[in-house]
Amino acid sequence: MNFIKKSPWILHYDGSSCNGCDIEVLACLTPLYDVERFGVINTGNPKHADILLITGSVNEQNIPVVKQLYEQMAEPRVVVAVGICAATGGIFSECYNVVGGADKVLPVDVYVPGCAARPEAVIDGVMRALAILEEKQKTARCKKGTQEGAGV
Amino acid sequence: MSWIAALILFPALASVLLFVIRKDRLRNAVCWGSSLITAALSVWVTYRYFGMGVSFSFPGEGAIDSFMMAVEVLAAAYIIFVGIKNKKYLICLFAAIQTPLMLWFELTRAHESGAAAGIVFDKLSAIMVLVIGVIGSLICIYAVGYMRGYHIHHEDYKERKAFFFSILFVFLSAMFGLVLSNKLTWLHFCWELTTLCSFFLIGYTQTPQAKNNAFRALAINLGGGLAFAAGIVFLGLRFNISALSEFIAMKPETVVLVPVILLCIAALTKSAQLPFSSWLLGAMVAPTPTSALLHSSTMVKAGVYLVIRLTPLLGSSAAGKTVTLIGGITFLATSLLAISQSDAKKILAYSTIANLGLIVTCASVGTQEALWAAILLLIFHAISKSLLFLAVGSIEHQIGSRNVEDMDILMRVSRKLSIYMLIGIAGMFLAPFGMLISKWAAMKAFIDSDNILIIIMLVYGSSATLFYWTKWMGKLISNANRKAEGHHTFHITEEVPIFVQAALTVAACFCFPVVSRYAIMPYLSGLFGGSAAMPIGTNDVNIMLIMLSMLLLLPLGFFSIYKNDHRRIVPVYMGGENAGDNKAFNGALGKTRKLELRNWYMEKYFGSAKLTYWSDTLCAAILCVSVIMLVLGVMGL
Amino acid sequence: MIALEILAIIILTPLVGGLLTGADRVISARMQGRKGPPVLQPFYDVFKLFQKESIEVNTMHRFYVYISIIFVIFTVIIVLLGGDVLLAVFALTLGSIFFVLGGYASNSPYSLIGSERELLQMMSYEPMLLLASLGLYYVNNSFYIKDIISGDTPAILFLPGIFAGFVFILTFKLRKSPVDLSMSHHGHQEIVKGITTEYSGKDLAIIEITHWYETVLVLAFVYIFFAVKDPVSHVWAVLACVVVYFLEILVDNGSARVKWQLALKSSWIVTGIVGAVNLVVISLFR
Numbered sequence A: 001m002n003f004i005k006k007s008p009w010i011l012h013y014d015g016s017s018c019n020g021c022d023i024e025v026l027a028c029l030t031p032l033y034d035v036e037r038f039g040v041i042n043t044g045n046p047k048h049a050d051i052l053l054i055t056g057s058v059n060e061q062n063i064p065v066v067k068q069l070y071e072q073m074a075e076p077r078v079v080v081a082v083g084i085c086a087a088t089g090g091i092f093s094e095c096y097n098v099v100g101g102a103d104k105v106l107p108v109d110v111y112v113p114g115c116a117a118r119p120e121a122v123i124d125g126v127m128r129a130l131a132i133l134e135e136k137q138k139t140a141r142c143k144k145g146t147q148e149g150a151g152v
Numbered sequence B: 001m002s003w004i005a006a007l008i009l010f011p012a013l014a015s016v017l018l019f020v021i022r023k024d025r026l027r028n029a030v031c032w033g034s035s036l037i038t039a040a041l042s043v044w045v046t047y048r049y050f051g052m053g054v055s056f057s058f059p060g061e062g063a064i065d066s067f068m069m070a071v072e073v074l075a076a077a078y079i080i081f082v083g084i085k086n087k088k089y090l091i092c093l094f095a096a097i098q099t100p101l102m103l104w105f106e107l108t109r110a111h112e113s114g115a116a117a118g119i120v121f122d123k124l125s126a127i128m129v130l131v132i133g134v135i136g137s138l139i140c141i142y143a144v145g146y147m148r149g150y151h152i153h154h155e156d157y158k159e160r161k162a163f164f165f166s167i168l169f170v171f172l173s174a175m176f177g178l179v180l181s182n183k184l185t186w187l188h189f190c191w192e193l194t195t196l197c198s199f200f201l202i203g204y205t206q207t208p209q210a211k212n213n214a215f216r217a218l219a220i221n222l223g224g225g226l227a228f229a230a231g232i233v234f235l236g237l238r239f240n241i242s243a244l245s246e247f248i249a250m251k252p253e254t255v256v257l258v259p260v261i262l263l264c265i266a267a268l269t270k271s272a273q274l275p276f277s278s279w280l281l282g283a284m285v286a287p288t289p290t291s292a293l294l295h296s297s298t299m300v301k302a303g304v305y306l307v308i309r310l311t312p313l314l315g316s317s318a319a320g321k322t323v324t325l326i327g328g329i330t331f332l333a334t335s336l337l338a339i340s341q342s343d344a345k346k347i348l349a350y351s352t353i354a355n356l357g358l359i360v361t362c363a364s365v366g367t368q369e370a371l372w373a374a375i376l377l378l379i380f381h382a383i384s385k386s387l388l389f390l391a392v393g394s395i396e397h398q399i400g401s402r403n404v405e406d407m408d409i410l411m412r413v414s415r416k417l418s419i420y421m422l423i424g425i426a427g428m429f430l431a432p433f434g435m436l437i438s439k440w441a442a443m444k445a446f447i448d449s450d451n452i453l454i455i456i457m458l459v460y461g462s463s464a465t466l467f468y469w470t471k472w473m474g475k476l477i478s479n480a481n482r483k484a485e486g487h488h489t490f491h492i493t494e495e496v497p498i499f500v501q502a503a504l505t506v507a508a509c510f511c512f513p514v515v516s517r518y519a520i521m522p523y524l525s526g527l528f529g530g531s532a533a534m535p536i537g538t539n540d541v542n543i544m545l546i547m548l549s550m551l552l553l554l555p556l557g558f559f560s561i562y563k564n565d566h567r568r569i570v571p572v573y574m575g576g577e578n579a580g581d582n583k584a585f586n587g588a589l590g591k592t593r594k595l596e597l598r599n600w601y602m603e604k605y606f607g608s609a610k611l612t613y614w615s616d617t618l619c620a621a622i623l624c625v626s627v628i629m630l631v632l633g634v635m636g637l
Numbered sequence C: 001m002i003a004l005e006i007l008a009i010i011i012l013t014p015l016v017g018g019l020l021t022g023a024d025r026v027i028s029a030r031m032q033g034r035k036g037p038p039v040l041q042p043f044y045d046v047f048k049l050f051q052k053e054s055i056e057v058n059t060m061h062r063f064y065v066y067i068s069i070i071f072v073i074f075t076v077i078i079v080l081l082g083g084d085v086l087l088a089v090f091a092l093t094l095g096s097i098f099f100v101l102g103g104y105a106s107n108s109p110y111s112l113i114g115s116e117r118e119l120l121q122m123m124s125y126e127p128m129l130l131l132a133s134l135g136l137y138y139v140n141n142s143f144y145i146k147d148i149i150s151g152d153t154p155a156i157l158f159l160p161g162i163f164a165g166f167v168f169i170l171t172f173k174l175r176k177s178p179v180d181l182s183m184s185h186h187g188h189q190e191i192v193k194g195i196t197t198e199y200s201g202k203d204l205a206i207i208e209i210t211h212w213y214e215t216v217l218v219l220a221f222v223y224i225f226f227a228v229k230d231p232v233s234h235v236w237a238v239l240a241c242v243v244v245y246f247l248e249i250l251v252d253n254g255s256a257r258v259k260w261q262l263a264l265k266s267s268w269i270v271t272g273i274v275g276a277v278n279l280v281v282i283s284l285f286r
């Protein structure tokens, strides 16, 4: 059985956002939306996380940080870009320091549009990410299986 | 009989030899040889007389007495001389009162009451002889390697190795004499001799600080010696008693408590209990073998040895209560104080005082279980603590510091040393190891004898102990993963004793039921009458042994399982700002900053300034009150 | 027979512990006006962690977690088979110390602070833990749990103070607010995640399971205070465990985290007062 769908732990990273999306992300934890229903936990630690949730665009300063956080996550892992900023750079895309959306640095799996993205949309994005996570888990296992088989 | 004489005299002979030999090589060889012979002699004597024990008097006791008196006079003259020279008048005063007092007593009264045997070798002496003989000689062997490195690292100190080694051996001689003598005057003589040895060794480097601390140690211990002498004179004049065995057989009446408390004061000074503990902390300036031999595993044990001997008189008497209380407070206060220390030798010193306090407490409660715990503590502590001191001595030479904070690189410098160190620390406080076994018995004994106050102190002290040892262990293992950068080797004479002691630390935990059955139990049943039972049930002993075996075997099991489990290694989490090598991070303003990890010391709560003052005052007050009560009691009679 | 019992303990204890943790999360959610996760959520989490990749910062630090769980299981076996209380406390301490050493071994700033705080917490609760087991010995004249729970009068009648103190330090042991300084559970992010910061995958799952064992263990201690020969008393004992656990959850949700100074001081003072007074009073009646 695949349990990753039942227990997604999220690392929330704030790039150069206006904090609008962040508030919506945190709103998901409130009693009104209560994402813990789905087993979601907002961890502060990449090593425990399955989903990297990025709000805001990527800039010159935070490129290494984002990369390092992604590196410190255990497989399988997915990236969810929340808000227009995280998708393309949004209203900040013209700024001198902004590089663009999160996909400039990381392989983004799900884009959640909106400025700001609504909590429902964020939750929906996470749920879609779970399907991808499961898929990744399966392929990873197959790969491991074939590798081991080859080894034998 | 002649073997026992040989045991006492041989180290003295060796010391003369070591003093006159001026060639380093030869001296080292002699030191090795004499250490081995001393160890062999102590084992042989124990083996030979263990079953029945032996007590006898030497033929020419008068001559021995005269010889001792001569030495005493010389020593007193020397002490007064250096005292005046260095303007330390207190020690002059102590020596000037003590020696004439003893001389007068010995010349006029002593031989009137000389029925008891001069030398008594029983199970307790056997344990002490083994501890002194085996651990003492290991430390002497270690000293050979250590002193070579010592003078390389400290070029500014004058080299006086011949003196150093000869004093070490004189000390061994005196220690053997101390635990074997039954005549109180001989005991006192050996007692004073160890004080003098300690004085010389602390002052070895001749720096102003060393000298100062040496004088402090001398003053406090001479004070204790004075109390000892007063006790002997009182006993002789009032009861016509001159032997320890006769003294112990007395009933603990009020008048008898006078010499008891005097001897206990002597024991408390020697064992560095509060309020007399400052000298032991100062003594840490001495070269490490000294600290290992005198100030942790043997000389300070002389004090607790005396208390253990006096147990039947302490029991529920007022003197016993006082000593118990002082021991308990010492344990608690010094355990707390150790938290705020980062100098490895200071931590060891505090922990030594704490454990001596615990032994004193156990011995003075006066019940059979408590005494069992006390003797076991004495053995385990001697082994583990000397291992720790020796390891710290070598570490200091390897990494150039003895600050615990600097020991995080030790795993890279010398993996072996770190492992010895970890074994030593584990021996001091972890569950299946010796100290904890004894602590357990101690707790049981205290609660059985309704000593609630002591129990409370013990539980707090134990948890503080856990804190400071674990954080030290943590520092030692914190770099276990990094590959060794430079491979340091340490001298074989340093490594062999450390290895043997590490092995002993572990072996002692496996063997303690045997020791308890064949040495401690017979001693206790002789003392208390009836048959003694081990305070810890066999069931629990078995569980302990299972735990110990698990601790030893588990690492091996894991290493084989995990050898093939390679995993992705990622940088340590630093908020995504890890500069890549786990040693630095990208700080503000684009600067890369070094990461420094430090332990907690909580100076504000456990710092020595306030805590030392209050605990010293408290213990001094308790001591004064009990002395005053005693005086009033005696006068009322 | 004894082997079967041990096996049953090893398997069943984490099941109970996991369910308790699940219930904790549901109740906490309800207290906060949320629906909360399914009761089986802790199991999902742990199974997921087992399926995930395990990454590490160095090759040594996982070792301590495994030693730690082995000694905790060892303790659980001692306690549930009716062994020596004091020995159990020592074995538990050994397990906890290995866990702390794991934090040191990872050599990471957050883990290190976690370790220091964990040590501080251990120093805070250890006196009470020792006093509790000594108190049990004092009134029953035996360290064996087997003997204690087959007495005539429950220990709680003699040791109300010690029991109160024990419940107080249970908050440390269960890692509940206000004293979850070193490593708080789930949603909270104090010093990232304390000692567990650098653990992932299997190792983290093991830590989680260790905590389940510990939860059952401390509740077993509560049980000992109530159970006696009379079979009805065992119902009361279970009830007491439930009430205590609920109280802990209530406190967890109703209080803010304190500083370490207050944590240390309060637990030492509480221990000193209730423990000492209780023992002294009993000693008067002996």
Ligand code: SF4
Pocket: A016, A017, A018, A019, A020, A021, A022, A055, A056, A082, A083, A084, A085, A086, A090, A091, A114, A115, A116, A117
């Ligand atoms: S998408 Fe809109 S709300 Fe979200 S961070 Fe960008 S500007 Fe703010």
